[in-house]
Amino acid sequence: MIGAAVLALLGVDFQRYPVDPWQELSRIGWGLLLPGWSEATTLIQALLQTVAFALLAVAVSTPLGLLLAMAFRWRLVRMLCAALRSVHELFWGLIFMQLFGISPLTGLLAIIVPFSGVFAKVFAEIFEQQSPLPARAAPKGASVFIRTLYTLIPQSWPALLSYTRYRFECALRSSAILGFIGLPTLGFHLETAFKQGQYSEAGALMWAFLLLIASIRWWLRPWLIVPYLIAAIWLLPDTIGFSDGGSLWRFVSVDIWPAALLAGDWHGLLHWFSVMFSQQVWPGVVQALLLTQIAVVLTGFIVLFTYPFASRALVGPWLRWPGRFVLLVLRCTPEMVLAFVLLLLFGPSGLPVVLALALHNGGLIAFLVANASDAAFRSGQARADDPRGLTRYAYIETPRRLPALMAFLFYRWEVILRESAIMGILGVATLGFYIDSAFEEIRYDRAFLLIVVTALLNMLVDSLSRRMRGAFSQQTNIT
Structure with missing residues (x-):
């Protein structure tokens, strides 16, 4: 997944526009x-x-x-x-x-x-x-x-x-x-x-x-x-x-149906599909997948680096309460709102979208992982001779929480893709951008096709993520 995210970086517009963030x-x-x-x-x-x-x-x-x-x-x-x-x-x-x-x-x-x-x-x-x-x-x-x-x-x-x-x-x-x-x-x-x-x-x-x-x-x-x-x-x-x-x-x-289809013009319908695929469907799908892959990997890193600050097994109350508060803010703030604020800072590119998706989902998953760590700590699983600090984080807590973390991450993969599509409403060139434009132009046939493509893409990723998290499902309950 990390390798795919690195390759995805080559195809995403992360240009920062001339604003003073x-x-x-x-x-x-x-x-x-x-x-x-x-x-x-x-x-x-x-x-x-x-x-x-x-x-x-x-x-x-x-x-x-x-x-x-x-x-x-x-x-x-x-x-x-x-x-x-x-x-x-x-x-x-x-x-x-x-x-x-x-x-x-x-x-x-x-x-x-x-x-x-x-x-x-x-x-x-x-x-x-x-x-x-x-x-x-x-x-x-x-x-x-x-x-x-x-x-x-x-x-x-x-x-x-x-x-x-x-x-x-x-x-x-x-x-x-x-x-x-x-x-x-x-x-x-x-x-x-x-x-x-x-x-x-x-x-x-x-x-x-x-x-x-x-x-x-x-x-x-x-x-x-x-x-x-x-x-x-x-x-x-x-x-x-x-x-x-x-x-x-x-x-x-x-x-919601193309005029060529209603008229029985099959040549015109084929031309319509060809234009839609090359100009809107393919660019929108590629951009959504690239942004999603980068956001998923960045979400995983955010979870790894933030959940310790909300776990009583790793930090004291002077760090844990501020850490839990930050995670609460991130998980409660909708991705759309975070992206809107970040667009004001960095301009309309893929950067605000990736950051918004990763911050929200990272905060949500880190909160759940920290809660699991707390539950294990309170149940008496910790031993008196267990190491403390960074050693405990690296060799005890993180290996124990990794299956749950990965299961949660795969579970949110489809959600992140779904959210990345709607970021187009804010002006980023994902599928949502073309859908919103079609509704504004009262071209419901285009909007319907793009929404169907979005649904099929999400169903495909949902099926794939369900298979990938199967290896972890016996060690965590994602519901």
């Missing part, structure tokens, strides 16, 4: 140190609407994912779920925006559709890890639904609940970045503040979002879920967009 970085730093917001009502409303979209989307996608997980043994269902989760929430948002406009329905569907596929896959994997003995004791002729409800769900309830809480955190990040395409969530105000150079307001938004995610364990209580859902419905923006049946049918039957 240190001056801009100092202004952003002062904005983070001295956050301020002139209208508290607007800030609170943006936060509440971000939570509302995430909460309602998870409330709908969780049972849908559970139902799909019950039928996951069927190849057609597995392929459907893979296709749903392979398209990023922002791309789903752009699709639904053509049908329902900038409305709550667009935001909700943009999260519900891919999350249902993710829930189905992970819930099915959790069910596979449970004992089959209770199911064998079920009455003859009991349906799959009954067997799952009374034998698998009770066994796997803690794991299901834990993963659902994690996906809610992911939904908060997804809800926030949907603001970059116009929905009234946190990302909309954040993009506006950064573009206008209002870094104090941007700092206030960043800190508010960080505190929101960091405090989930205290405000997301089971007995409050129903009141929260009722409040979330009330908090959604007033405008609900609906497309009439004729427009919807025209979109799926005419707009």
